[in-house]
Every structure is written in C-alpha cells, then in structure tokens.
Amino acid sequence: MVKVTLPDGTKKDFEDNITIGEVASNINSKIKEGALAGRADGVLVDLNYPIKDDISLSVITEGTQEGLEILRHSTAHIMAQAVCRLFPGVKLGIGPTIDNGFYYDFDCSHHFTTEDLKKIEDEMSEIIKENLCFERTEVSRDYAVKEMEKSGQPYKVELIKDIEDDTVSFYRQDEFVDLCRGPHIQKTSKVKAFKLLSVAGAYWRGKETNPMLQRIYGTAFFTNEELKLYLKMLEEAEKRDHRKIGKDLDLFSFHEDGGAGLTFWHPKGARMRSIIEDFWRQEHFKRGYDILYSPHIAKINLWKTSGHWDFYRESMYSPIDVDGHEYILKPMNCPFAVLMYKTKLRSYRDLPLRWGELGTVYRYERSGVLHGLLRVRGFTQDDAHIFCTPDQLEKEILNVIELAQFMLSSFGFNEYEIELSVRGKGEKEKYIGKDDVWDHAENSLKIALDKLGLKYVRMEGEAKFYGPAIDIKVKDAIGRGWQGPTIQVDFNLPERFDVNYVGSDGYHHRVVMIHRTVMGAMERFVGCLIEHYAGDFPLWIAPIQIRILSITDAQIEYAKKLQTQLLLKNFRVECDTGSNKIGYKIREGTLQKIPYLLIVGNKEMQEGLVAVRSRKNGDEGVLPVQDFISRVEEEVREKK
C-alpha cells in the first residue's frame, strides 16, 4: 500500500503502482476529466506514472497555468512530428513552451513559408485525429547518444551530452521520438485548439556563432474560445502599433535618406513631446532638481577617462576629426554632468545636487534591432545625475522612486514590476568598488523599496560592473511589459574622474553618484504611450485637443474667432472650414482621434454656443462657449 497526500491535506491509501491518473479519477469527476499530469513530491510527472512510495501529490488539470504549459509542450511535439512527416531529414533543435505559446527549432534545407505553416497545421490535425499516445521511455545516456547519432539528430546528441544524469527520457508518438523531460498529455486528441503563428530564424542555443535554425512559433489553448480571444488580442496589439498610429496621426517619420533609427518628429509629435518635456521639467523643479544642457560631441579623451571608450565602444560612433582632434558623438550624458560638478569645490553642504538633463545621445545599434520609436540610434534621455553623500543615498533613492511613480501614474501606468539588480556572489573581480561601499548602496536601494512597501524581485548578479540598480517594468493598457524607469548607483565615474566633496571633517570624500531616468527616453516613452493609449490620448497630452467644424461657410468667421479664443486659453485648436459636409468632417476628426470636435452652425453662432462632440461620448449637445472652456480646463488639470 502507498499513502498519497493531497494538497488539501487528506491522505488516502492505494495499492502499489497505482498511477497518478487512477488516483485523479478517484478524487472527483471534475479532476478525473481535467487531469493532465501530476506533481509528485514536487516533480512533474505523467498521468501514467506509477506510485511506488508514499508521496504528496497534486493533480495538474486543464485550466491551470501548469496544465496549459504541458498542453503547449505536447503541441510542440505534435508540430515537430508533423514537420518530420512533411520534410523528411529535418534536424530537430529544441521545442519549449514560452509565454503565450511554444516554438520548435528546425534545421531544414527547405525554407518554411506561411503556406507550409498551413500544411503543417493540417498534418497536426491529422496526428491529433490519429489519437496517438505519448509514451515515455528512459534509457541510458550513452544509448541515447548512439540512437540519436543513428537517426541523424546532431543537435539532440549535443543536448544529451550536456545532460548530467545517467538516464535520459524520451517521448514517443507513433513514429516520432523526441528527447524530453516531460510530462506530456496522454493522447494527442487532448489538443483541441492550436495555431501556428510565424516562422523566423533563431541561433542554435541562442549563440550568434552557432548555425541559424528555423523557428516556428505557435500557440495552443484548451478551448477554441480561448484561442480566438488570444488571436483577437494579437490583432488588438497590432492595431495599437505605434508605427502605424504615428503615421496615421502624422506624429513622426523615418527616412531612408535620413538614416535608419533616426527620428523625424512632425509638428504633432513634436508638440506632444514638448508637452511631456514641459511637464517633466516642472515636476523636477518642484522636487529640487536643476537642469543642464551639454554638448552633443566631446573629445575622445573624455570618453577614455570615463571608460566608455574601453567598455562601450561597440555602441559608439566613430570619431569625428576636428582640426586634428578626435571628437565622439555622446552615447551618454554622465561625463558632462561630472565635468560641470568639478568646476568648483563642493561641500557636503551643497549636496545633494540633483541635475536633470533631457540629453540627446547617439548609440550604434545593430540594424536588425531597430524598431520604430522603441529602438532607435539617436534618442533623448530624461536623464538626471544626483551627487550626494553616502548618508543621503537612501533618501535620494526614495525620492527618485516616488518621482518615478508619480510620473508613471500621470501617464496612466499604474501597474509595474520592480527588479533590484545586485552583484553576484563569488565574482568580485567583475565589479568596481569596495565591498562595504557596495553593501551600503545595495542596502540603501533595498531600504528605500521596503520603506515604500514595494514588492520587488532581487536579481543576483544582474548589476552592472559599476553599481547596483533598480529597474521598473511598467504594464500597459493591454498588459504588455515595457522597460520604464531605471535607478543606477555609479561607483565608476566618481572614481575615474576623482569626484569629491569636502565633508564636515574638512577632508575630501568620494561623492556618490546616482544615474536615473523616470521615463527612459523620449522616443521610447512616446512610442510606448501611443500603444498604451492606442493613439487615444488624454486631453492634456493630445497634440490637437479641439477641432472646430463649420457646417457652412457662413460660420467661418465665428469658427476662427472661437479658435483664437481657445488658443488664448492655451488650448491646441484647429479649424475645419472646408466645403465638405459635416458628416465628412466628423469622420475626419474622429479618425484623427481628436478629443473634442466642436460643431458650429447658424444656431450656435447666433447664441454663442458650441455643439460638443467628444471622443468618449459622441454627440453631447450644445454648451455656452464659457462652459465648454471650464469643462476642458478641468479635464486638462485632472489629466483624465
């Protein structure tokens, strides 16, 4: 007899070698129906796993995250089987589950096309219909290597050789065998809703020097409804694409003649950006920051002193010759702030110095990584450098986090994940700076997070060589994550530039430098905002807030007068006094996602009214001009 302990604490006795599946059927009909695999003493196993000793067991069922992952993993195997059937001789890479789906890598002389994906899907449906069993076998590692060599699977051989256990497991469906830890669903017919999504190149084991394989991405769900919902979500994400919206709303462009990754901000995009920057500056001034402006290029020597020339060269543009001296386009703003700090002797009484800078930097990014506004080669960081004493560090970090939270919530980002990157254990040579200084800095970051009651993940070994950091990942309106604020303590630059302050003891002490952004970069932030709001910006950010539409030519003068009146109140207003019908003008204004369309005909003109059509509510009827102004002023104030 074996004793099985279930998650709710109940213990039951069963005969030896009873399988997980049989135990599951014994619990209740719901679990029996939905059982996919089990977790036996913490280890994932198949349903037909025989129980030999007393264990604690939880049954993994459909509708759970773990269940979904197993389903997707099995679907990946089915896909690989289909590919092997259709393209004999294909070599298999790996086929794991990922967020939202799975992929499998193949080495195949034939290049997969979208038509191939359809064929593969059809073959998969065939395999599902055949209702094949996933059978697990365990063999010795040496035997496995020989088998895989025999069947011409060099990547599998490599994988097996890297496994430390003496035995390895395989899963077989009919003619298809794959190295796999498992667990899997029992029969292929469990797969009810799947779709292959795309194919793209991927390096074997993610290494650039390795051969490139073809990766097919797909996804699977327990029901067709869930699959449809997911595909709809993908469509929704596509609709929010900032590159498309940016074009439609005339915000920015890129040019072959300008250069890849170099943004051209059109009037409306530039207007948005300047609104954000004005807001940024005001909020910084309120919090005791000053702002700086620094040059775009500097002599190469500065970059040698800072260490960028040695450690960051691959991201920097080549030197520019100026009268026989070499200058470099700046990839970062920090050395400039340091130079300005060092223009005089600073006392501890002067600290902290909080110096912000909307600094435009240029970095060489490999051509394949460029992506709209989100990854560019020239961008403006909302940078700041805080020079402080070690004692002030914690308070400064706290202030920065609060500022970051304030900025994010102002733009409608209310959910985020926080990472604390600290140095790894036992690799001291990787990091500059003394242990006690690191301890102090890491501690200050931690205490600041704790004081604010923020949850965070501690990332061991993720710190840069020059100091620990806090990274904030924000979630947008449809749940996607974006790199947001970063707060970085820097031990490197104060050291390299010998940056000091005079303490109360009259001696010089090394200053502590914090490097931070609260939005990241203007380009990326605006790109992210576009996708977050799907181009439907809140009134205070919208590049055009109001458009006045005349019904006939008789109201042109009234419309212009209204426009002037609103412009004087600091609103961003356009007039559409063309000869199109009102329905047409409304359509145009709506497609441009303008928050307020004011329709003026003779009725409104005679009584000093406007007919308000808001983006949120449509036709709202007429209002006296003054009432409308109060309303939108309020809306701007509240950043709704």
Next chain:
RNA sequence: GCUGCUGUAGCUCAGUGGUGGAGCACGUCCUUGGUAAGGACGAGGUCAUGGGUUCAAAUCCCAUCAGCAGCUCCA
C-alpha cells in the same frame, strides 16, 4: 550583425519579360449641408538605388539602402 520575407502614386495595395493600375488622400469646379465618406474633372511614378542577364527588365539574377518577423543586444 544573422535568417527569412518585402520595397510599385502622399497612404493602403493590385499587376505582368513587350509603352504602369485601383481606392483613399491631394488640386480645381459644382454643391452650403446638422453628427463617421455629396458629385464632376484633374494632377501624381527613373516601379528603392546601382550593376548584370536579355532584342527587350518595374518583372529574372547579384549587390547596396530601407522596412517587416524573429535571434542576439538595449533607453
């Protein structure tokens, strides 16, 4: 940078080894209308760039530039 795909009017996209098309946008005119597209006419292109194959190339081949999906890397 790598793998694959793509580049035709301002935009979205048809198209074919033999004198380049549509819809929308744009311009002019008619129309002056009441909450998501009124009508007519017109202008617009070295078919990304540079080579090659061919009697003939926008079409086929190569290179370059740029874009897209990923890999790798980052604000």
